[in-house]
Amino acid sequence: MKVHNVMEELITARANLMYERLNETKPAWLTCDCKDCRLDVVCYVLNRIPPRYVVSGRGVVHTMKLVPTPQIKADVDALVIEAVRAINSTKRPYHKDIAPSARSQVPEVSFNFPIFSGSVFDGASFEPLIDCTITLKYGEGNAEMIDKTWANPCKTYSVTNGSYSFLVKPMKADKAGESKYFTFTIEVGAEGYESVSHAFSVPLVSEAERQSEAHTSYSLKIQDLFLFRSDIKNPME
Numbered sequence: 001m002k003v004h005n006v007m008e009e010l011i012t013a014r015a016n017l018m019y020e021r022l023n024e025t026k027p028a029w030l031t032c033d034c035k036d037c038r039l040d041v042v043c044y045v046l047n048r049i050p051p052r053y054v055v056s057g058r059g060v061v062h063t064m065k066l067v068p069t070p071q072i073k074a075d076v077d078a079l080v081i082e083a084v085r086a087i088n089s090t091k092r093p094y095h096k097d098i099a100p101s102a103r104s105q106v107p108e109v110s111f112n113f114p115i116f117s118g119s120v121f122d123g124a125s126f127e128p129l130i131d132c133t134i135t136l137k138y139g140e141g142n143a144e145m146i147d148k149t150w151a152n153p154c155k156t157y158s159v160t161n162g163s164y165s166f167l168v169k170p171m172k173a174d175k176a177g178e179s180k181y182f183t184f185t186i187e188v189g190a191e192g193y194e195s196v197s198h199a200f201s202v203p204l205v206s207e208a209e210r211q212s213e214a215h216t217s218y219s220l221k222i223q224d225l226f227l228f229r230s231d232i233k234n235p236m237e
Helices: 008-023 035-048 056-068 070-089
Strands: 117-122 133-138 164-166 179-191 196-205 219-221 225-226
Touching: 008 035, 008 070, 035 070, 117 179, 164 225, 196 225
Parallel strands: 117 219, 117 225
Antiparallel strands: 117 164, 133 179, 179 196
C-alpha cells in the first residue's frame, strides 16, 4: 500500500455534497459545477488543511475514526464554500477544454522534461513584475505544453509574485538511454517595458516511459529576468 492522505476522500465527499446542496438552492453566483471545477475545489481545500497520512489498512481504519468529527466537517465545509466561490469567480482559460489524460496513451520511449520555472522583476525596483507575458520558444515556434492546463504564452500574477512555469510535452525518442540537448528561449514582454529574452539548454536522457503529469521534484529554475521601463535607460547596458 502506498502513502495515502485520507483527507482526500473526506474533502472530495464534502465537496460533492456541498455542490448537491448548492444545486438545490441555485445561488446566482454558482455558474458551474463540472468535474474540472470540483477538482479545483478539492485542491484548494487540500492546500489549506493539515494532511493525515497512512501507510497501512490499520492506519486507514484508525484515522477514519478520528477524521469525520463535527468540527472537522464544519471547517472543511467552510473552506469548500470559500473554494467554490473562488473557482467560480476565476475560472481557468482552459475551462471545460482540458485535453484527455495522457495516461490513456500508449507508453513510448520519450525525452521527459522538467518543470521550467522562473520569476520576472522590475529592473529598477527589484519588485516582482505583474501582468507580464512569458513565451517559451522551441525552434521556430512556441514549445508545445504537456496539456492545456499549462499555458504558453502565460502571464505573471500578483498571487504568484511574478513567477511563471512551463511543462513541455514529452518528445519521442528512438531508444531508452539516448542523450540529447534541447535549447529553448524565454521571451518576456510587459506594457511600458523593454522586452527581454533568455536562451538555455537542457541535457536529457530518454526514458522507457512517457511522462503524463507534473512532478515538482523534477524541475529546473531559470535565472531571474529583469525588465526595465522603456522610458528609463538600462544601467546594465
